[in-house]
Amino acid sequence: MSDQGFSFTQAQLAEIATDILKHAKQGGASACETDVSEGFGQSVAVRRSEVDTIEYNRDKGVGVTVYLGQQRGYASTSDFSKKALQATVDAALSIARFTAPDPCAGLADAALMARAQDMPDLDLFHPWKIDIDTAIELARRCEDAAFAVSPKIRNSEGANTSIQQSHFVSANSHGFLGGYATTRHGLSCSVIAGDSDDSDDSDGMQREFWYDSRRDPAELMAAEEIGRIAGERAIARLGARQIRTCEVPVIFEAPLAVSLLGNFTQAVSGGSLYRKSSFLLDSLGQSVFSPVVSISERPHLKKAFGSSPFDSDGVATRDREVVIDGVLQGYFLSAYSARKLGMQTTANAGGSHNLRVKPGAQDLAGLIRQMDRGLLVTELLGHGVNYVTGDYSRGAAGFWVEKGRIKHAVEEVTIAGNLRDMFRGIVAVGNDALPRGAKMCGSLLIDNMKVAGR
Template identity: 65%
Template sequence: MPEVASFSYAFSTLQQLAEDVLKHARDKGASACEVDVSEGFGQSVGVRCDEVETIEFNRDKGIGITIYSGQRKGYASTSDFSAQALRETVEAALNIARFTAEDDCAGLAEAALMAKDCPNLDLYHPWALTVEDAITTARRCEQAAFDASPLVSNSEGASVSTQQAHFVSANSLGFMGGYPTSRHYISCSVIAGEQEAMQRDDWYTTRRCADELDDPATVGRIAAERAVARLGGRKVKTGEFPVLFEAPLASGLLGSLVHAASGGALYRKSSFLLDHLGKRVMPEFVQISERPHIKRGLGSSAFDSDGVATYDREVVTDGILQGYFLSTYTARKLGMQTTANAGGSHNLIIKPGDLDLAGLLAQMGRGLLVTELLGHGVNYVTGDYSRGAAGYWVENGKIAYPVEEITIAGNLKAMLAGIVAVGNDVQVRGSKQSGSILLDRMTVAGE
């Protein structure tokens, strides 16, 4: 078995660097300090039409230091781990703090909220993958796409990546935590058709542990099938229709909920969910949970970037918004308590329903299945939503033909309230997990 590449710095060294920063900040008169020390490395291999196109290695490290001088805050960072560089970075942050305006919400989280006994979340599974093995895997993935259909005429490539990192977060209240993580993926993107009638599509798999990745040949085959299925795409007549967001895109609706319910948008009054805590925002059957401690979870974390211990909670219960997504700072701006979401959500999961994608299509009857979104036409202040899209027109509960060059539009508030069903076809690819989501109606603009 090939050797697994290792970190340049021991975990204990990262801890010592953090302690050195905190001591120097204290000696320089800082009233509080927090520090993040991290190191990461990995390799990525890309193959296109059976030829090796890219071999990339990455290795990086950094220290970020936040200094508080009373209610004034300064931040500086460095990639130099030498003692002199650490001292200079602390002093730079302190100097910045002296010239910033006072902010009565600035400062560390309360000591009682800090993570103490961090659970082992099993997030580190290094992949002993040589470059040669990565090339073989990528070639196998791409070849499976070509083998899947004679209509697959070209390739944008298959890639295999493995990444490892470890970090330490600490602050002057005595908190210190950190752990190693890994993340690996296999992807493939291919082109089907000839000359003018060409379509591309892709597929990928990502996990903490390489043993849990989908088979490379499966990834290639799915990419090919998706590209071929899009051939002969056409527009549809403009009108209002039910819309089904395929699972990989449905998690984006969860992302919109998180953005609108996040402290930053709320205290700036730039959210369509302002003052919606405790109010119905989705149908009664919708349940959304945050589960930060799932073993090997892609969004798992024992604490947030403020050092606050994460915990299981219900975000939406029976369609009612139970909680926002707050950091220490944004919680203070709103006169509330942090929800341990500094840095984002942690394994946000919408409860799956009973139907798979075929079942949802049958339930929809006639409408649009969306498999690709283009552009970023979302206004979180008003909730207005308008994006380019591609997918399939559905008649009598079955896919009738591919659709392209259309726009879907609506309002996120109405879209969330108009969820008809959530599928059980969950694709786990990040910190938000959802099956396909069926909406009662959106405006589809085509011909």
């Protein structure tokens, strides 16, 4: 076992990948690409100061894609023995022989492959060397801080300490070989508030949570801070009620605003575009957002969750502007989807890399004052998004705002609109983005949505 806790070193993963490429070539493959990975972690959950669960995970896997001209086959295994690896390559070759040719199949262009000089150290690996007792104590401190907020915190759904680390190597027949190690750690807390002294009385109870997640555990919020925020959010939800159906401005709080960024990414990704299943077809060069919105992609940010020197095709990543003043500058394309569309890959095989929405001048309180009257959404329920039409309808909860101030909590409402109109109706972007994911966006103020209540 390596000194980083892995069962295999990076050099050993690279050797496995190289052997796979050799065997595929010997088997008649015109090209091959492979990913070899290993990861492990632990998670500790505490509920009402008692240890609820302790979980460990350790996984490894190999994925092999072979090409016989334009015929493609894929197979995978979790067995790293030479015999199993050869059998996996042979299985992929067998599948390819019985697959219809696809004129768009094949590796990305060799000239686009990331090279050694394109692979800076992005500082993504920060092991958290704490024992189980320390992890349990952190979770307890987090939960205790939530209960300390108010006697109205009646119950807990638990606090959690999570530690994960992994590494991988990708390689293909163009001579590309690259890989690195990553970590992801987190603390979370979920509690229940109520006005009743009976913790089993569900009437009027409100659940809320908070969490933080980072590559580097030294940058995690303090356990007590996470618990305090979870408790305060739960207390703020007490007295929630429905409102009458209306059409008003809506603010998506920062943790939820990133879901709209995800909706946009899905709509302008290659798979949706070449299948013609997107409401943003043929939107390149057009205004898809209001002019206050600009979105950048920054793949090389240190310690960020979406950072990578190359995509899943091995193509070198680069900084780019996806949206400038509301105008769409580029799609999210892999080598395959780019060929389907007659375009060039944007190095987004496997997804986007650190999307950042340019922040505005105001924090959430400022957006609330600017909205004056409307709904602040802090929770979304369901998955009511139609990417073909852009229609959007989801259950929601949050707070009713009057005269620029929160008046009372709101529950059991539905917000509805069309994503095309919602994107163009963004009035302001907050400066309160949270650095706990691969997408960062401050709270968003949208000029008008339908809120269905009583």
